[in-house]
Amino acid sequence: MPIISPSQVKPDYDVIVVGSGAAGGQTAYTLTMEGAKVLMLEAGRDYDPVKETPMFQTNRQAPLLGVATPDKPFGFHDSTVDGGWEVPGEPYTQSSDDPAKQFEWYRARMLGGRTNHWGRISLRNGPYDFKAKTRDGLGFDWPFTYEEIAPYYDKVEMLIGVSGENDGLENTPNSPDGVLQPAPALRAGERFAQKHMKTMGIPAIAIHRAVLTKRQDPEVLPKKLHPGNAKAQRVLAQAMSERAACFWATNCGRGCSIRANYQSTTVHLPPALATGNLDIVTNAMVREVTLNAKGRAEGIVYIDKATGTEHRAKARIVVLAASACESVRVMLNSKSARFPDGLANSSGLLGRYIMDTVGASLSGQIPALEGLPPMNEDGAGGPHAYVPWWLYQQQLRGDLGFARGYHIEYGGGRGMPGMGSGAGLERYTRGSYGRKLKEDARRYYGSFMYFAGRGEMIANEHSRCELDPVVKDKFGIPVLRFTWHWSDHELKQAIHMEQTFSEIVRAMDGVVLGRNASRKRATEASPIEKGGRIIHEVGGAIMGTDARKSVTNQWGQTWDVPNLYLTDGAPFVGNADKNPTLTIMALAWRAGDHMLTEMKKGSL
Amino acid sequence: MSSSDLPRLDRRMAIKWMLAATATAALTERQLLGAPSAATPATKGYGTDPLLNKEYAPGDFWPLTMTEHQRKTSAALCALIIPAEGSVPSAADLKVHDFIDEWISSPYPDQQGDRATVLAGLAWIDLEAGKRFGKDFAQLDHLQMCAIADDICHAPDAKPELAAGAKFFAKFRDLTASGFFTTPEGMKDLGYVGNVPLAEFKGPPREVLEKLGLV
Numbered sequence: 027m028p029i030i031s032p033s034q035v036k037p038d039y040d041v042i043v044v045g046s047g048a049a050g051g052q053t054a055y056t057l058t059m060e061g062a063k064v065l066m067l068e069a070g071r072d073y074d075p076v077k078e079t080p081m082f083q084t085n086r087q088a089p090l091l092g093v094a095t096p097d098k099p100f101g102f103h104d105s106t107v108d109g110g111w112e113v114p115g116e117p118y119t120q121s122s123d124d125p126a127k128q129f130e131w132y133r134a135r136m137l138g139g140r141t142n143h144w145g146r147i148s149l150r151n152g153p154y155d156f157k158a159k160t161r162d163g164l165g166f167d168w169p170f171t172y173e174e175i176a177p178y179y180d181k182v183e184m185l186i187g188v189s190g191e192n193d194g195l196e197n198t199p200n201s202p203d204g205v206l207q208p209a210p211a212l213r214a215g216e217r218f219a220q221k222h223m224k225t226m227g228i229p230a231i232a233i234h235r236a237v238l239t240k241r242q243d244p245e246v247l248p249k250k251l252h253p254g255n256a257k258a259q260r261v262l263a264q265a266m267s268e269r270a271a272c273f274w275a276t277n278c279g280r281g282c283s284i285r286a287n288y289q290s291t292t293v294h295l296p297p298a299l300a301t302g303n304l305d306i307v308t309n310a311m312v313r314e315v316t317l318n319a320k321g322r323a324e325g326i327v328y329i330d331k332a333t334g335t336e337h338r339a340k341a342r343i344v345v346l347a348a349s350a351c352e353s354v355r356v357m358l359n360s361k362s363a364r365f366p367d368g369l370a371n372s373s374g375l376l377g378r379y380i381m382d383t384v385g386a387s388l389s390g391q392i393p394a395l396e397g398l399p400p401m402n403e404d405g406a407g408g409p410h411a412y413v414p415w416w417l418y419q420q421q422l423r424g425d426l427g428f429a430r431g432y433h434i435e436y437g438g439g440r441g442m443p444g445m446g447s448g449a450g451l452e453r454y455t456r457g458s459y460g461r462k463l464k465e466d467a468r469r470y471y472g473s474f475m476y477f478a479g480r481g482e483m484i485a486n487e488h489s490r491c492e493l494d495p496v497v498k499d500k501f502g503i504p505v506l507r508f509t510w511h512w513s514d515h516e517l518k519q520a521i522h523m524e525q526t527f528s529e530i531v532r533a534m535d536g537v538v539l540g541r542n543a544s545r546k547r548a549t550e551a552s553p554i555e556k557g558g559r560i561i562h563e564v565g566g567a568i569m570g571t572d573a574r575k576s577v578t579n580q581w582g583q584t585w586d587v588p589n590l591y592l593t594d595g596a597p598f599v600g601n602a603d604k605n606p607t608l609t610i611m612a613l614a615w616r617a618g619d620h621m622l623t624e625m626k627k628g629s630l
Numbered sequence: 631m632s633s634s635d636l637p638r639l640d641r642r643m644a645i646k647w648m649l650a651a652t653a654t655a656a657l658t659e660r661q662l663l664g665a666p667s668a669a670t671p672a673t674k675g676y677g678t679d680p681l682l683n684k685e686y687a688p689g690d691f692w693p694l695t696m697t698e699h700q701r702k703t704s705a706a707l708c709a710l711i712i713p714a715e716g717s718v719p720s721a722a723d724l725k726v727h728d729f730i731d732e733w734i735s736s737p738y739p740d741q742q743g744d745r746a747t748v749l750a751g752l753a754w755i756d757l758e759a760g761k762r763f764g765k766d767f768a769q770l771d772h773l774q775m776c777a778i779a780d781d782i783c784h785a786p787d788a789k790p791e792l793a794a795g796a797k798f799f800a801k802f803r804d805l806t807a808s809g810f811f812t813t814p815e816g817m818k819d820l821g822y823v824g825n826v827p828l829a830e831f832k833g834p835p836r837e838v839l840e841k842l843g844l845v
Contacts, residue, residue: 071679077683078682078683079682079683080682080683080684081683082825083682083683083684083685084812084814084817084825085812086729086809086812086813086814087685087686088686089676089686089688089690089691089732089736090732090733090736090738090741091729091808091809091812093740095675095676095736095738095740096675096738096739097675097676097677097678097680097738098676098678098680102676102680102682103682105682107678107679108678108679109678110678113678114678210831210833211831211832211833211834212833213833213834214833214834214838214839214842214844217833217834217839217842217844218842218844221843221844272831273827273828273829274827274828274830274831275824275825275826275827275828276825280682394842395842398838398841399821399835399837399838400821400822400823401823401834401835401838402823402824402826402828402831403824403834404824404825405831406831440821440822440823440824441824442817442822442824442825443808443811443812443816443817443820443822444808444812445808445812446804446808447807447808447811447812447820448807448808448810448811448820449803449804449805449807449808450804452784452785452800456784456787457783457784457785457787457800458783459710459711459779459783459803460710460711460712460713460776461713461715463711463712463803463807464712464715464819467807467811467820468819468820468821471820471821471822472821
């Protein structure tokens, strides 16, 4: 039985993994496929996308046409369970009342975590991104090069299935032949915008997303991913053969019952469980990591949410993969005589250098897209095109006034009608009603496009979290208090985004409509969204080459406690505009390999 | 709070309050609960872990709160805003007013804001119908309804004394359109042909590419 109760937990494991999302899922997969015995602890409930995903449900079949509410911030059908920027009974606090200095923390309490809901956009960091400080003097370099990480990007892309093309653009790496799945055809608006952006020197290409556009080859991929490991090959071939290709309907944010897109619960956990090497306890809220007399991690103390009782589990290695801030919180709460300021915090840097992604967006109405004939534009349940950052050389020359770039996610078209369909047309129709309103609604349907920038934030020492001295959650565990700071680089980058999107809309002879709603904005000075709104938080336990200046080494292994690893975004030293999930998985696989090597050597 | 806790208000006075409050967008429950009043909305929503793989209808999660009279007025407005056309039913035929009732009866803050606008507006439009034609709005004939709607259908053109009515009509029209175009009949009418499994995704047809100059 894969999901076990606390009373069924075995006395000892090779590895305890805290968290079941992209980081925990990948870590557990890598370890169990190579024979390690793993206990996974998940704070949320068990979740089965095959049974629970609302495939084909229309908005009318949801309350309030499925719009976002405080209970479901991405709408009713979004897969997130017990989550959002606020989780009942699990508060966090801010050190300032100024929205520009606040961070909003999105969590999910479910098996698979936020991978069930995420946008599936899977972009590789490029060579510049890993050596950013060398290039422009800001932030940090990573303790490795792109070339060292590339094989792990290859493996993750083959395992989870990423569609896209190799365009050979600057700092936008190609994948080797045979790794990517075919990219879906672009939709009408995506192609139309692509054509007009081209005249502006802005390259729109096939986006890379973790969606199967054809079935994975169970004969070929398992042999590539697990050479010399017959059992792993057999288990993975079975798991891959159980995944279907996308059938071009149902938004990916709902999750996917046919397992066509990546979520930890459909891709990482099934084969890991099939090895027989993985036990999972859900509703297990981890409080702290315990140490033995030698200063090594001994195990975990967690609270069984069903009963409120405290439990302990032991292993040779403890991996925190609970999401960057939650992992940092566990370490800050793991105080001992040896580590009075939090576990593995001899550098004093635990909780420092938290980063999110710079976000700003704008929409437009495009007359050329009015009155098109009916056509099915559902596609792969997300965008098919995007624009990688294209102004590297201008930026290096200092032409832009800010460092680091952004990519553009854009789209529109004839999506499933929802709240707002046929609404808000007064400015075009002079207030039609009756049959004329229906005509107008048909005319304008599909003529709206959005452009969203997703940009790099440079690590700064003012963006951080610490334990609130007073506030505790409903389990009695001290909560995080956040402090946030956007530098001029980020503020100016968001202004550049908005200006660029306006120019694109005008190039299409369109009309610029909305800017970021003010309630999402951090400050009047820039259209930048509040810290945490893009849900790409990383950092807080940065990696490096010097134990005095970083919390972990390049493997995510803490300097102070060698059998304690972090495999989520916490060790990130930069947050390139590439969206962090694919890189989290690549580094988690690499960290898992390191643990296996160290265990074999007997050093752990 | 229930309506029995409140003093019964003169209907005309209540409407006056509603109008003033609508203009300043600060209508309170107490003001709304004057004579002929809707029920108090629920305070709990569907929670953070509702069953998703299921089809819901208005009333499943929280009770609908419109009075019978408010429902009749809403249905008349739905039919005016999206009438039947050929084989396509009207918004009223498709019970879009049930969705609007669900919307304004919801416990969430955005919808609570719309509740004030909608309930005050429903009362106002009866008052306006009475002033012009001596009847409630739902009893007017089509031309009489249009006479009122034409004066409030485009807020920038509305006379100052009709500004609150225009704000209400814009909101009600948005709710009606959204409710209608999300029904199976409405999606078809709009030209949405997705939400079906396909063996392959081919992209836009040639006709579209030609129209957009993409060939």
